[in-house]
Amino acid sequence: MKKFLIVLLTLVMITPSLCITARADLELASPSTILMESSTGKILYEQNADEQRSPASITKIMTLILIFDELSKENIHLTDEVTTSAYAKSMGGSQVFLEEGEQQSVETMIKCIVIASGNDASVAMAEHIAGSEAEFVSRMNARAKGLGMENTNFEDCCGLTESTNHYTTAHDVALMSKELITHYPQVLDYSSIWMEDITHVTKQETKPFTLSNTNKLVHSYDGCVGLKTGSTSIAKYCVSAVAERDKIRLIAVVMGAPDYKVRFSDAASMLNYGFGICKLYVDENKKNPGKIDVKGGTKKQVGCTYEGEFRYLDTEGKPLDQIKKVVKLHKNVKAPLRKGDIAGKAVYTLEGSEIGHVNLVYDKNVPRAGYSHCLKEVWSCFLMAA
Incomplete structure (x- = not known):
């Protein structure tokens, strides 16, 4: 037995x-x-x-x-x-x-x-x-x-x-x-x-x-x-x-x-x-997750947004009010970047264990900076220093 x-x-x-x-x-x-x-x-x-x-x-x-x-x-x-x-x-x-x-x-x-x-x-x-x-x-x-x-x-x-x-x-x-x-x-x-x-x-x-x-x-x-x-x-x-x-x-x-x-x-x-x-947790806090510094691009920073909605279904009576979220953004990114590409993820945990994540994606394109763009930047800096 x-x-x-x-x-x-x-x-x-x-x-x-x-x-x-x-x-x-x-x-x-x-x-x-x-x-x-x-x-x-x-x-x-x-x-x-x-x-x-x-x-x-x-x-x-x-x-x-x-x-x-x-x-x-x-x-x-x-x-x-x-x-x-x-x-x-x-x-x-x-x-x-x-x-x-x-x-x-x-x-x-x-x-x-x-x-x-x-x-x-x-x-x-x-x-x-x-x-x-x-x-x-x-x-x-x-x-x-x-x-x-x-x-x-x-x-x-x-x-x-x-x-x-x-x-x-x-x-x-x-x-x-x-x-x-x-x-x-x-x-x-x-x-x-x-x-x-x-x-x-x-x-x-x-x-x-x-x-x-x-x-x-x-x-x-x-x-x-x-x-x-x-x-x-x-x-x-x-x-x-x-x-x-x-x-x-x-x-x-x-x-x-x-x-x-x-x-x-x-x-x-x-x-x-x-x-x-069933109890359902839906993350309704979708404020801007932040900006990422970009190297070699036409923009020095790029924003990002949530790729989708995070939903977690509980059938065991867990304390859903204790779900925690950590935003993890990529670092040292280099241009070119495309809108919709993955920029990081929001990770959700409950009672110390990961229960899921949602991808964060770039909210716009960032082309690689060419010669003309670099020249324009140098000229802009010169004018500001004058």
Whole structure:
């Protein structure tokens, strides 16, 4: 017994992530789940998170990533009109009943996808962006690979397929959810809408249609702001739920739940657990970290700034008010220097141990001083001495 306790203690000490999972006494009915903090990517709980399963409509998270990629590149715009093809209209499952030839704006299509899980809207957007759903799916798989989604393969853009070659994992769903809400947080403005009317305008008629959010946690769970649900006979019931409290944003993924109530209750249980153990430290003191002397440059000094925000997630009840920061700037730097190059780092420690750092970068270019610049400096000094 004594040897067993020693081995167990050793495992806990060398695998802190396992320790977090072990402390969670969650009675979940879903076979595959994961809970992730979005800003750090820290996994707070997982259960069969790398098991390949059919994702149903949470496939559309990747579809949304590609849509927002195109918006960020200005290849498309929210006001652009998208025309529904006969193929897009033919989609079954969850749909918003777009007619062939019907035009809706990109923004309306996004709402149809993220609020009402419209398969027809997803295919219409795929065709609008890539020319065909097949080409769009190829881009989805390439994007997934770039995110490190090693256990994922898509065969359509909406999750309607029942092919065994269309699969992902709870862990991979968390990764793509993190990518979407981190780089394109505006998607949460859409996914948090409970109900909204759109207007179908066709040759036959003009009529309103109400989009109702398929994610009931938006209405019932404090802080839930999205993200996406899905269900088919093979996938059963899935959800990737995003919730925010006290600057902490969590992603709870449930796959294969036996019914729609269980997927939401399991997601809520994980979110409750996460908010119960998490404390987040964010360094909001970003005053100028100082200037650095430059040798051989057109300027004698250069300023620097923080490359990004420092965030530290605690799940062990540590005294975050005791976090200390030390700024370490490079010395004896020589021109040329480029704006954005590393100038040093801000190191954060807690209880004597480093918990992370943020790079400091030069805030402007400093070219090497040429002959004309040196001559100008000498002449300036002469005039001042005269």
